[in-house]
Amino acid sequence: MSLEKIEIFPWNKNFDTGISQIDQQHQRLVELLNLLVSHLAFQSEAPTLNTIFEELKSYAIIHFKTEEEIWRTAFADDPWATNHQETHAQFVVEVMRLKSENSDKSFDDDVVAEIVSFLTNWLTLHIIDADKRLAKAVLALRSGCSRQEAKRIADEQMAGTTNIVIKTVLSMYERLASHTVQLIKEIRRRKQAEKKLLDTHQALCFAKEDAEAANQMKSAFIANISHEIRTPLNAVIGMVHLLKRDNLTEKQAFRVDKIEDASQHLLSVINDTLDLSKVEVGKLALESVPLNxxxxxxxxxxxxxxxxxxxxxxxxxxxxxxxxxxxxxxxxxxxxxxxxxxxxxxxxxxxxxxxxxxxxxxxxxxxxxxxxxxxxxxxxxxxxxxxxxxxxxxxxxxxxxxxxxxxxxxxxxxxxxxxxxxxxxxxxxxxxxxxxxxxxxxxxEPSKTKTNDSTAENAEALLKKFYRGQKILLVEDDEINQEIALDMLEDAGLLATIASDGAQAVKAVSKSEFALVLMDIQMPVMDGLEATKQIRKRPQYNSLPILAMTANASVEDKENCLAAGMQDVISKPVDPEQLFKTLVRWLGAIDETQGGIACKQVKIKSTRL
The missing domain is CATH 3.30.565.10 (Histidine kinase-like ATPase, C-terminal domain)
Structure with missing residues (x-):
């Protein structure tokens, strides 16, 4: 595994005993000790540390057997050999104790300090002192000295300057161990800070995702509620418009005006709520057209x-x-x-x-x-x-x-x-x-196209003057809205044919010639988007104006309408003036190239579904 290593016990000549087999095993033992400290420092998981403890114990046992065989061959049952063997057993017991006490949890700073202190003292006192003393005696025996002479020579060589060196090395490793413990604590603090930062970042990401999902749900809910309110409100506002054209008494006109005021207020609340929701999720698109x-x-x-x-x-x-x-x-x-x-x-x-x-x-x-x-x-x-x-x-x-x-x-x-x-x-x-x-x-910036205010000022009059008798296909499933739209269109001099769903609209277009189609979106059997797509599949209807007339008023809804092949969108509740302006624009009542008003001459046979 990839890991930043800490060498608390860098291998050097102080560890040499003069017996190559023991020195090689000592070097591997030191590598395992350094590896253990590194994993402790970087807070490896308990299973990883347990594996290293097991490897350290297993290799120590192998090494100790090698040592004990050499010492026993040289010293038999001499206390130097038997006492040394006891320290080996104590090392294994201590390693397994530390492992068992922390096998299922992370090692805290105090435990790490205890482990580092134990390893430092054991390494310096055992390898640099005890192992080296025994090795010097073995070498003396191999040169022909008696056991007692060999032990005396070893003691002399380990005294004086050598003893000072051992104490110096021991002091150095104790300081190194202390610095290592501090380093481990600092690493742990940084790791914990990094983990906390990562956890916070992840929590923020989750919170952001939750907020976005909530916003989408809110937008969908508000759009759905808006549609459900706009549809009956279209009937109320439409009926008010038609009633005001009748010969009302003063009292009736007053009451109708109050209904209209209330309806417009309700529509304003709906629009504000929907618009605010769209602004909050960044989905409100602004127009850029010439302003008067x-x-x-x-x-x-x-x-x-x-x-x-x-x-x-x-x-x-x-x-x-x-x-x-x-x-x-x-x-x-x-x-x-x-x-x-x-x-x-x-x-x-x-x-x-x-x-x-x-x-x-x-x-x-x-x-x-x-x-x-x-x-x-x-x-x-x-x-x-x-x-x-x-x-x-x-x-x-x-x-x-x-x-x-x-x-x-x-x-x-x-x-x-x-x-x-x-x-x-x-x-x-x-x-x-x-x-x-x-x-x-x-x-x-100067406008590239001239506007003709005559359309805005008297769109209904233009329809009556230039498009009287033109056939409009009205695709609408709500009977009240059918009646209102039909009356508005007939008052403007247009002939309307009604289709109650998208499938009827497709059939109607194939059987009769229409100057324009007003298409609702949400309908049974086939919706307005699919109906428009079906109509556009036939090349002869590519230029037929199809205008959405829908309570779905969001930017996405309008984009979906345009993508399906519609040319424009009229929002419900329908503003009669806006409806007439849009009809004039798409029926082509204004012919600027001739500097005046012209009418398309279209021969249409009357058809009723």
Missing amino acids: LPSLVQETISMLDDQIEAKGLDLKVECENLRGHLHGDPTRLKQMLLNYLTNAIKFTDQGSILVRASVTEISPTVALLQFEVTDTGIGISSEQLPLLFSSFSQAEASTSRKYGGTGLGLALTRRLAELMEGEAGVESTLGKGSTFWFTAHLKN
Whole structure:
């Protein structure tokens, strides 16, 4: 095995006895002792250490037998030989004791110190002193001396300078052993620190994986809940749109307006929740299209005109310093501004609201846009300001009870501002009012294509004027949503054929000619994605516009729609104005190359499923 080695007993001439067979075995014995200390230092597992202990014991027994045979041949039953033999037995017993006491656990610092101390003393006193003394006597016997003479010669040679050397070596090895023990302790501390760091890293990795899995589950759950709420909400909003076209009494119109307000509020909560979830997992994609900022501000304000008028507030707008050709995400900018305006109206009972939009910094490629909404409302205390932009947080619980709200709008606004490489914040004085602001870095570049606002301004009129009678295939499984979409399309002068699932849609396209297909996604029998793929397999339908009309509103859902062969996505609940704009775009009502409006002439036979 690969292991960093520690030589607590480096082999040198002090170990030589003059008898080559014993010296060779001593050298192997020292190697095993050093190996044992190395494994102790680097905290090898108990089974590995037990194996080394066994090898050390086995080799020591072999070595001792070799020694004892040489000593016995020279000294017979002389106390020098018998006493030496007893030290061999004691060594084996001590080695096995240390092994048995720690066979199933790691060796702590005290045990390691005990082992090193034992080996140091035994090695120096036994090999350098006892073995060397006996070896000198054996060599003297072999040269012709008597036993007594040989023992005397050995004692003389081991006295004086040699004795000083032995003591010096013993002292040196004791110091070396002490340093080794300290080194082992330091290695152990580092190993433990490394293990703790590794364990912490692994725990963080597991926690990260768990968090990512939890985020994915949360996103899937929120997306599913969003779909389940959007589908019936589409029916509510759609019915309200149709009801408002009827001749309602003043009381009925008032009630319908309340239903519409409640529906839009619920839709706003759903959108904020879903968007915040997507931001948190990094899956919210931003558009980059040419912006008409004065129009964007005006459209946002127009959504709240009734609320502003109902409270008698004075609304002022300043959009004087809007320079450059800015590109950004108009939907998200409206959403952010709408969050601020809604709060300003909610918390201001009298006085005024100021909306200010300006470009504070600009370069040839980038501009810094800043929006501010200032009100004369209730204001916010300095203690509560840090909490405002946290998810599900409001200034205080009583605020939520009195004014309502989820606390998501401001958190989402800050997250969106950060996605646009900007910031969001507030300045406020309790009892005097607040100024909420956000910034966004936007691209500054001339638009390559001209926009035609006539489409946005009167899409339904364009449909009636240029596409009356065109056939649309409406693929929708929900009967209420079928009825609503059918009424919207017929009011715009279009003829709609209904298919209740993807399989019916594939058959309908093969039997009749349609100008456009509106395709739901989640349906029985065959879903909208598979139906689109089946239709696109036939070359004659490659250019047929297929638009998703679905409650699945995530980025992944839209990407899946486009990947299946759809050209665009209309989110549910369906905004009639947005539906009509999208239909105009894909039916080709605007022909810029001729500088005006033209209509495709398509001959279609009426078909009803």
